[in-house]
Amino acid sequence: MSADIHSEAFIQEAQELLQELEASLLELEDDSENTELIARIFRAMHTIKGSGAMFGFENIAHFVHDIETAYDMVRNGELRVSKPMLDYSFKSCDVIKQMLDDSSVRAESGEALEIITFFRGCRKDTGDAQNTVPEHQDEPEQGPERTYRIRFEPSENIFLTGTNPAMLLEELQAMGESEIITHITRIPEIEELDPECCYTFWDVILTTSKTENDIRDVFMFVEDESVLKIDVIYESGLDEENYRKLGEILVEKGEVSAEDLAAIIKEKKMIGEMLIEKGLVEQDAVVSALEEQKYIKNLKAKKAAAENNTSLRVPSEKLDSLVDLVGELVTVQARLNQTAASMGDSGLSKIAEDVERLVWELRDNTMSIRMLQIGTTFSKYKRLVRDLAKDLGKDIELVTKGEETELDKTVIEKLGDPLVHLVRNSVDHGIELPADRIAAGKSPRGKITLSAEHSGDSVLIRITDDGKGLDKKVLMKKAAEKGLISENAELSSKEAFELIFLPGFSTAAAVSNISGRGVGMDVVKRNIEALRGTIEIDSSIGKGTEITLKLPLTLAIIDGLLVRIGEQFFIIPLSMVNECIEFKESLHRTESGRCILKVRDDLIPYLKLRSIFFIPEEEPEIQQIVILDIENNRIGFVVDSVIGDHQTVIKSLGKSFKKVECISGASVLGDGSIALIIDVMKIYNSVG
């Protein structure tokens, strides 16, 4: 979506540049020595190429490259403007226009190729022939875990290029476990000190699975001016007898020569002290080597402890494929049951039952492996709240509960963005400034609670704040202003709160940097629904707001209700199903165009899935109506017949079906036929 806005902006800009380019070329025809014009032409080509490559117009970038090079040469006086060059330049404007309209126009064919060939001929071979668009770098390979010693001596003037060496060290720290030793021996006497120079240098001992190149990348901008030395000092698997002796480390680092060391060792004293005493090594160097020794010793101890532990690290892809396989197995098992039942062989039925039991166990076990504690993600919100609160001048404490609650890994991953947004919202809009809180008789410190708990086959996540709460009147006024509801609409508090989930609604008077980032609550709601979850909001003025997310434990398998319409099978998530009743056309009545069904004393709106999915066959006389409970509202779906429970292994539909509304996936039935999983929320939302 965002890419589209950018490419549109580019197309518009390129068209303007082309106009300018044509005008300049016309002028250049009469005034071929005008450097100002040439510079302008070069710049236009340069921008078209650079921006083109950025926004997906690689063909344009590729095409313009040689023309740009030619004009660069003209600019530098290496080439003269000629009549054919101008002709081809005009033609190239037309080609670029075509390319803007039609991305399939290739740079290396037809007229484009002719033009490129001409411009290539213009310049002597400079070597860097075509290669306009550098290939995107591959994902960095994760190597085995190694321990590096990194010596970083920045140039004294490092601050003058806007670099803070501390940030580089922090970047290293983020790569893994580390120990930093600061060397201050080069800090001069106070009179000679230039306070804006950097005299400090560092040894970093870092254990990481990143490669040496990744480490070098950290110093990419400063490597030329700095001393950077990276050595591997420990690698798991390469087993060394013992951590190295202090003297060896110093020799390896070049702090002392092997001969001096040998001489010292003969005196049989503490090596470190001796070396310093004799003025052979700086104290710093010894301290650094001692730290290194200690670090490796700890590392080995930790590794030994880890080996005794029975837990095992497995790449998550392996787990994903295991889940897929179990899914297949569940499907095959259903087929086995069906076949066994139809053959009426009691021996086979017995085996089928045993297999079924084992498959369920296997399924549950596999699912539990994928479960992660949600607490791992909670910790990052503490930092988020702290930083945001500070920026806003608020005092906020984040309390987390239920960190041990387990959720499917995929759900946890996809929950990140919505949660960040909700927490930001609470900090930004929920909690008041300390002064306002005191005025309202509350403690100046606000409190946000993030909690998780199990509830049946779902997990409830709550974000609660003790802030100012949502004001129904303000919400409604805002919504009316934005034309989301009519001026005199009557809404319950709950309905009013839900207004914030409407696209284009934002409660902050001024769009702030923190929550007003173009991503609204509507997106949060969509994300949660994509996880087959729901979001509810409750608030009371002056007391605070509570948002509750209800999420399924797992995404891979759901309990579904299998139904049939015509020849097609559908699955409705069982957790939403309230009841199934027989439906006779004659019993229903229409009220103001809506289909309403009376069940006991309730009036329940219903719709026919047949018409939603455009299934042409005749309706049978007796149909079934499945009544669902969605966000405390009941709605009925009319189907031909209800077949029963179905353990549904969800298969995604693949890209070509991405646009299919109202279907969230598919499942394979025991006999190999396909059942489509109904996206109940989509249908519900589309009918209001």
Next chain:
Amino acid sequence: MIEMRMEKQADGKTILHLSGELTISNVRPLYERVCEGLKAPEELTVHIGNVDAIDCTFLQVLCTAHRAYTAKGKSFCVKLDDCGIIGKAGWSGIAPGKKCAKGLFGTCFLIQEGE
């Protein structure tokens, strides 16, 4: 922004209160103040209060000043309200109780007198 405030105490010692952004853009005033104090018969305590950011230029000045004052037989110490701030800037390698490389053998400005 940096905040610097001097406080003369009855016992003749001077306390220099620092808070805010202790970073390179603001380091020069501290340096000049410390140099000035070195010439005067002054004992100095640098009190680091609420710190938003700190970089190695500040540590460099404190370190070299500590050396210079000590050489002249004058007291120079650093008091931290939030010991975490320098420690948190783990890159500094200088955290109370950990000290800089020099501190393990000699004296370091982070070692309080009597410690």
Next chain:
Amino acid sequence: MAKTILTVDDSASIRQMVRFTLVKEGYEVIEACDGKDALSKLQSGAANMVVTDLNMPNMDGITLIKELRAKPQYKFVPIIMLTTESQDSKKAEGKAAGATGWIVKPFKPEQLVTVVKKVLG
């Protein structure tokens, strides 16, 4: 408070992309279309970081970097230059003028974010 980044580029679509990408990351973004414009924008408001193109009319990126480094309040501010692969010598020239680092065009939004986080935090 949110950090402010100045994007300087004569290409409006690049500026838009930079703005879009960085605002999403919680930064504030101000725009300038060339070096001259950048200097005047910085007179009315301050920036914590500058991302500048090199090839621009009126005042190019290198000159802008030199001008900024001469100002006390921009002496230590990170400045990232946008270069193209054909401008290796420009990269050196920019560094000499005081640029903090560079991003090679074409770049993806994530690359921009990585570099900004790297130098600005």
